[in-house]
Structures are given as structure tokens and as C-alpha cells.
Amino acid sequence: MDESMLAAIHAAELPERTKDELIKDLDGKEVTAEQFAAIMKGMQHEYERTRIEPCEACGIVAAQSLGEPGTQMTMRTFHYAGVAEINVTLGLPRLIEIMDARKEPSTPTMTIHLEPEYSVDRDKAREVSWQIEAAPLHEFGDIITDMANMRVEMHIKKEVCDKRKIAMSEIMERAPQKIRDRRHYRDFESEGNAADGTIIFTPKNETYQNLFQLADHVRNVIVQGIDDIERVVVRKEGGEYILYTEGSNLKDVFEVEGVDTTRTRTNNINEISQILGIEAARNAIIDEMKSTLGEQGISVDVRHIMLIADMMCMDGEVKQIGRHGIAGEKESVLSRAAFEVTVNHLLDAAVARESDILNGVTENVIVGQPIQLGTGDIRLIAKPLNQEN
Amino acid sequence: MSTKFNVLDHEMVPDHQKMTDSEIAELLSHYQITLEQLPRIYSDDPAAKAIGAKIGDVIKIVRKSQTAGLADSYRNVVKRPKK
Incomplete structure (x- = not known):
């Protein structure tokens, strides 16, 4: 050559x-x-x-190629994905979730890759995980509900702060502020003593109910990490440390130091489309569907999945397959009526004086005409063999 | 910190390029389509914003396809409709 x-x-x-x-x-x-x-x-x-020929019914082929293996999937498979007991929805429920384009998956989870200097060192990986995992205030020391003086006392332990690489002053500043902003509880006053790391919270109305309510807010306010991420697990995989999380917040995780912003991903497709754009969402749909099916030992040709992902992402945002998305935006009235809530569609079409030009497959099947596919797509004109002219 | 995050560097984001007017004309005549028949991308899409695309532009996307290796795709930049 x-x-x-x-x-x-x-x-x-x-x-x-x-x-x-x-x-x-x-x-x-x-x-x-x-x-x-x-x-x-x-x-x-x-x-x-x-190559696919013009007028090939690729949509129907894709639907059936995915529908049939779908019937063989185990209905409810909640399963500990082998990874350090983080629970991830898999199987049919997950597949439905992807195609319904839910705003948030039932088990949001992230796979966080780290930058080279963090990914080889377990301690450094752990440090990054502390910046990400939401830590409530009670993990940083002792909280005493003092009923005699009607106040809640928080004693921050310095060792814990040192271990978790957070300054005591930062906690003292953040705790009251976050109770107000994030938990929307404002009926209290707080006073901090930086020297020994105590914060004293007093409710505005001195009732026991308010006191206990305040104590509850003080215990659970998130002072370190990202609020949506409830748990982080560090695992070594292929020579590098990777963080798996329960809960997802792509935007905030990208701002944490040490996170590799080119490989970190989430299973929340809606979030991907907002942070990384529609093309990334298309890739995410393909990857998620492929791995969900693959997990169950079902192999569907990736072309069918790609077609579905293309349809879902065609208009610039992720649309669901059902009647609020692709099926509901079809041109033909009869075709829409054939899919869920028949009467409503026919009624709305009648009120709006819509007409149907009978171009598609479904509507021609309904009225009993040949469909425009395969042999129905061409018109034959017979010419007798022994014709004179 | 945080300034180093670039949408286009992420492995899930394929290559986006703005097309020139002559390239758009060639594309439309090659497939015999109008601009409205192209798939769309919103003007506030993070990847569209990253390459500075404006409403009315056409973006060429070179995807890493699992079947063909590389595959070209095109999207018309439109305004996000108000809900």
C-alpha cells in the first residue's frame, strides 16, 4: 500500500x-x-x-427492538450496584425513568474522577470527599439542649475540624447563616465564642417547642460539603481513586478543588443537559440506556438507542417519549389520538378545526389505506406487453 | 478556582463548531432542506454559549459515534421558548 x-x-x-x-x-x-x-x-x-434505505420504518424497528427485550427485564431490580453499598435503580424502572425524561432520577448518583495529584493518594482523595459530602453540624462536636437556661449549646471539637480541613471560625459563621437561608428558620439568635469554639443559640420565643425545634435545626444544618450529596464512597478502580456519591449536583462538584471536570459524570440527564448542553445529554441517554440494558444481559443494537436519543434531543431540550413529548407533538390528529387520552385529542382537534393529511403510518392504518412504506410507498403503472404504441 | 471548568473539555461534550454562511448554504442544498428542518439547539445551551453562537447560526457537531467512528451532525441555534 x-x-x-x-x-x-x-x-x-x-x-x-x-x-x-x-x-x-x-x-x-x-x-x-x-x-x-x-x-x-x-x-x-x-x-x-x-445503509438504511429511504422509507425504511426505522422508528418502528427501534421501538420493537427495545420493547421486546424490555418485556424480559426483571420488573423491580433495586440492587446494590456492586459498588460499596450505594443503591442505584436499575432494570426496567431505570429504563422508564430515562425515557420519561424525569426531572430527577429516583436514585441520583455521581461518579467523580479526580485530578492526577489527588487520584493516586487515598488521603488526598478523602480530603476531596470531605469537601463534597454534606456534613451536619452534630458531626463536629457536642450539642447540648440546656432547658434550664432555654438555649442550645454547641461545642465544636478542634480535632474534628483539623481532620476535616475546615476552620472552626468557618463553621461558626456558616451554621447560623445556613439555618436561616437553607432551612428557613429565623426565630433565633446566636452568639459565637471563637476562643473555645462554642456557639450559643437562643430561640426568640421562650417555649419548649421552639427550643426543641431549634435544637433540631442546629443538629442537622449542613456546614461542610454540598447539600444535595448525602454520602460519598471512595473506591480504588483501575489504579486511581474514584468517588461515588448518593445525590447529585454537577455544578457545585465542578467547583471543588481536585475534581477532574472532564470526566466526572452524573446519572441525572436533566442536570447534564443544563450544565453540559444538549449534545452531552444525548450521549448520556445513549450511555445510560446501553448500560442499563447491558446490566441485565440484554444486548440491543446501539443504533436503535441512538435513534431514540436523537428523537429525544432534537428540539434543543430533553423531551420524554410519552404524550407530553414526542408522541404528543406529532402532526397528525389521528396518530396522537391513537396513543393515550384518545377523546381529549379528538375533542381538542375538533375545537381547533384541525385537519389530517394522512401522511403517516398510524393514521393510514386507522382509515384503512395502504401505508407509505415498502411496497406501499411506490405506485406501479402496468404497461401491457403487446401494447401498440 | 472554578475558572478552569470548560464545558467543551468534558468527555461527554462533542466538538461544536460555528459554520460560515457558505457552508450552511452548501449543507442545505446538499440535503435539499430548509433551515427549520435541522435539529435545534437553544442559544443558552452551555456548549452553544461556549463557542459564542448566536440565534440563527448553525453549529456543526462532530460526534464520536459508536458505529461510524466520527459522525457529523448539525443544529440550528434558536431561542429557548418561554414556558
Whole structure:
């Protein structure tokens, strides 16, 4: 194989992968110009043969290719994904969740990769995890509800602060502020003593109910980490430490030092579309569906999944498959009515004086006409063999 | 800190490029379509914002396809409709 052949391969109208495979196959082999021309012609022919033809019902094929294996999936598989007891929804419920484009998955989780200097050192990985995992105030020391003096006392332990790499003053400042902002509880006053690390909270109305309510807020206010991320597990995988989380907040995690912002991902597709854009969401849908099916030992050709992901992401935001998304935005009235809430669609169409031009498959099946697919797509005109003119 | 995060560097975000007017004309005549028939992307999409695309532009997206290796795709930049 020489340079001109290589150039000819690169110039050909073939997919990149096919070209790469061809180059790999021909590498180091003696090919004459005639043989090469024959190979290229054969390739071109084979490629055109494998392409989807116009008017092929690829949508229906995709729907059935995914629907049939779907019936074989175990209905409810909640399962500890092998990873340090973090619970992830899998199987059919997860597949439905992806296609319904829910705002938030039932078990949001993130896979956080770390930058090289953090990913090899367990202690450093742990430090990053402390910046991420939501830590309530009671983990930092003792909280005493003093009923005689009607107040809640918090004694922060310095060792815990040192271990978790957070300054005591930071906690003292953040705790009352976050009770007000995040937990929307304002009927209290607080006073901090930086020297011994005590904060004293007093309710405005001196009743026991308010006191206990305040104590509850003080115990559970998040002073370190990201509020949505309830738990972080550090695991070593393939020579580097990776953080798995329960709860997801892509935006805030990206701002933590040591997080690799090019590989970190979440299973919340809606969040991906907001932070990384619609194309990333499309990739996420493909990856999530493929791995959900693969987990159950079902292999569906990725082309079907890609078609579904393309449809869902076509309009710039992630649309669900059902009647509030793709099926509900179809042009034809009859086609929409054929899918869920029939009467409403027919009534609305009648009120709006809609018409149906009977272009699609569903509506032509309903009215009993040939559909525009395969042999129904072409019109034949017979010409008698022994015709005069 | 936090300034180093770049949407386009993420492994899930494919390559986005703004197209010139002549490229758009060629694309539309090649497939014999109008601009409205292209898939859409909102103008406030993080990836569209990162390359500075404005409403009316067309973005060429070179995806890493699992079947073809690389695959070209095009999106028309539109305004996000008000709910």
C-alpha cells in the first residue's frame, strides 16, 4: 500500500471506522493498483448496501427492538450496584425513568474522577470527599439542649475540624447563616465564642417547642460539603481513586478543588443537559440506556438507542417519549389520538378545526389505506406487453 | 478556582463548531432542506454559549459515534421558548 492509496481511502465517502479498519487490513500488504481499485469498489458497494434505505420504518424497528427485550427485564431490580453499598435503580424502572425524561432520577448518583495529584493518594482523595459530602453540624462536636437556661449549646471539637480541613471560625459563621437561608428558620439568635469554639443559640420565643425545634435545626444544618450529596464512597478502580456519591449536583462538584471536570459524570440527564448542553445529554441517554440494558444481559443494537436519543434531543431540550413529548407533538390528529387520552385529542382537534393529511403510518392504518412504506410507498403503472404504441 | 471548568473539555461534550454562511448554504442544498428542518439547539445551551453562537447560526457537531467512528451532525441555534 502506498501514499496515493492511503489518500484515496481518506477521500472516499465511507465512515471513519470503516476507513481505519481498511487501512489496518491493508497495512504492510502488497496491493496492485487494479486490486486496490477492486477493493475500493467492493467497499463502496458493501457500504451502500448496509445503509438504511429511504422509507425504511426505522422508528418502528427501534421501538420493537427495545420493547421486546424490555418485556424480559426483571420488573423491580433495586440492587446494590456492586459498588460499596450505594443503591442505584436499575432494570426496567431505570429504563422508564430515562425515557420519561424525569426531572430527577429516583436514585441520583455521581461518579467523580479526580485530578492526577489527588487520584493516586487515598488521603488526598478523602480530603476531596470531605469537601463534597454534606456534613451536619452534630458531626463536629457536642450539642447540648440546656432547658434550664432555654438555649442550645454547641461545642465544636478542634480535632474534628483539623481532620476535616475546615476552620472552626468557618463553621461558626456558616451554621447560623445556613439555618436561616437553607432551612428557613429565623426565630433565633446566636452568639459565637471563637476562643473555645462554642456557639450559643437562643430561640426568640421562650417555649419548649421552639427550643426543641431549634435544637433540631442546629443538629442537622449542613456546614461542610454540598447539600444535595448525602454520602460519598471512595473506591480504588483501575489504579486511581474514584468517588461515588448518593445525590447529585454537577455544578457545585465542578467547583471543588481536585475534581477532574472532564470526566466526572452524573446519572441525572436533566442536570447534564443544563450544565453540559444538549449534545452531552444525548450521549448520556445513549450511555445510560446501553448500560442499563447491558446490566441485565440484554444486548440491543446501539443504533436503535441512538435513534431514540436523537428523537429525544432534537428540539434543543430533553423531551420524554410519552404524550407530553414526542408522541404528543406529532402532526397528525389521528396518530396522537391513537396513543393515550384518545377523546381529549379528538375533542381538542375538533375545537381547533384541525385537519389530517394522512401522511403517516398510524393514521393510514386507522382509515384503512395502504401505508407509505415498502411496497406501499411506490405506485406501479402496468404497461401491457403487446401494447401498440 | 472554578475558572478552569470548560464545558467543551468534558468527555461527554462533542466538538461544536460555528459554520460560515457558505457552508450552511452548501449543507442545505446538499440535503435539499430548509433551515427549520435541522435539529435545534437553544442559544443558552452551555456548549452553544461556549463557542459564542448566536440565534440563527448553525453549529456543526462532530460526534464520536459508536458505529461510524466520527459522525457529523448539525443544529440550528434558536431561542429557548418561554414556558
